[in-house]
Amino acid sequence: MGLTIGDLGKATSTKVETIRYYERIGLLPKPVRTAGNYRAYSEADLDRLSFIRRARDLGFPLEQVRELLSLSDDKSQPCAAVDRITSAHLRDIDRKIGDLLALRSELSRMLTTCRQGTIADCRIIETLGPALP
Amino acid sequence: MGLTIGDLGKATSTKVETIRYYERIGLLPKPVRTAGNYRAYSEADLDRLSFIRRARDLGFPLEQVRELLSLSDDKSQPCAAVDRITSAHLRDIDRKIGDLLALRSELSRMLTTCRQGTIADCRIIETLGPALP
DNA sequence: CTTGACCCTGTAGTTGCTACAGGCCCCATA
DNA sequence: TATGGGGCCTGTAGCAACTACAGGGTCAAG
Incomplete structure (x- = not known):
């Protein structure tokens, strides 16, 4: 059981270490322990962890996951807060x-100017180096 | 001076703390000290730090910055290594x-289904929650 | 001569885990 | 019944790349 x-x-x-970490920071409740001091989890714990993981996969930072969890615990609250958190994340x-994208275009511009010579006249290094006097 | x-x-x-950090991890050389134990930097140090910052602004991780720095120190080396690092970064x-972009579309899909009701029937929370039986 | 802005070292915190070390526990198999 | 191997336990330290103190020293202006 x-x-x-x-x-x-x-x-x-x-x-496993991540689960213990979530417990330590209070995202997961401390589960009951067996006689041998093993953690024993319920289906509700599994649901909660699944929720956390889905939110994390969507890129929500743990603090926002925490907020979403506490919102989802109170079903009568208006949905607006959830919308707000999600919009902010978006x-x-x-x-x-x-x-x-800005980085990407800068880097690819740098690459096109690289002429496969030596470092001495490498445009990439030049771009990174000091402004010419 | x-x-x-x-x-x-x-x-x-x-x-300032970041500069000291760069010194600690060996990205910047230990500068000479004044009588009062203050660090005294040269123009070369300024150039080197500018290089680091530019590379960081372009998103290069410190280890790659380290490689780029050592490449830029040896002007006779071929440029191919620089090209390789930059391409990998790209x-x-x-x-x-x-x-x-994948996250973005998922989140915005979630947002369009949020109907401003209560948490009880919030589609966002539903998406994060356990699979229906 | 004092004030305030700067500098110094060293340590601990941040985010979200991950990786040990050193030790229990449990189950199956011989 | 012994034993071997997996899995579990706590606690601590490490990753990137800084950032933020605490508790002091130094320097220039007024």
Whole structure:
């Protein structure tokens, strides 16, 4: 009866150490222990961990996962808070995508100017180096 | 004579602690010290730090910055190694962009299904929650 | 001569895990 | 019944790349 920490790990593709870490930071409740001091988990724990993992896979940082969890614990609350968190996360991702695209074009511009000579006249190193006087 | 660590920080938009950190991990050489034990930097140090910051701004991780620095120190080396590092970084960025775009579309799909009701029937929470039986 | 801005060292915190070390526990097999 | 191997336990330290103190020293202006 009860799932071991290894069972939970397998079921959610989560490393055992990560589960203990989630417990330590209070994302997962401390489970009951068996006579031999093993953690014994319930289906509810499995659901909660699955929730965490799905949110993490979607890139939510742990603090936002924490908020989403506490929202999902209170079903009568309005949905607006969830919407707010998700929108904020989306804006964050959009900003990151923008940054990366800018980087990407800069790097690929640098690459096209690299003429396979020596470092002495490498345009990439030149770009990184000090401004010419 | 010589630049203080604060001067260097201002000139490169780098926090003083970060400069000391770069010194500790061997990215920047240990500078000479004044009578009062202050670090005194040269223009060459400023150039080197600028190089580091530019590479960091382009998203190169410190280990790759280290490689680029040692390449730029040996001007007779072929440029191919620089090209290789830059290309690898570019592939990395492309992968990240792909990941983020996938996330983005998932999140925005979730948002469009959120109907501003209560948590009880919030589609976002539902998506994160356990599979229905 | 004091004030305030800067500098020094050393250590601990951040995020989200991951990897030990050194030791229990449990089950199956011989 | 002994034993071997897996899995579990706690606690600590490590990763990137900084950042933030605490508790002091130094320097230039007023």
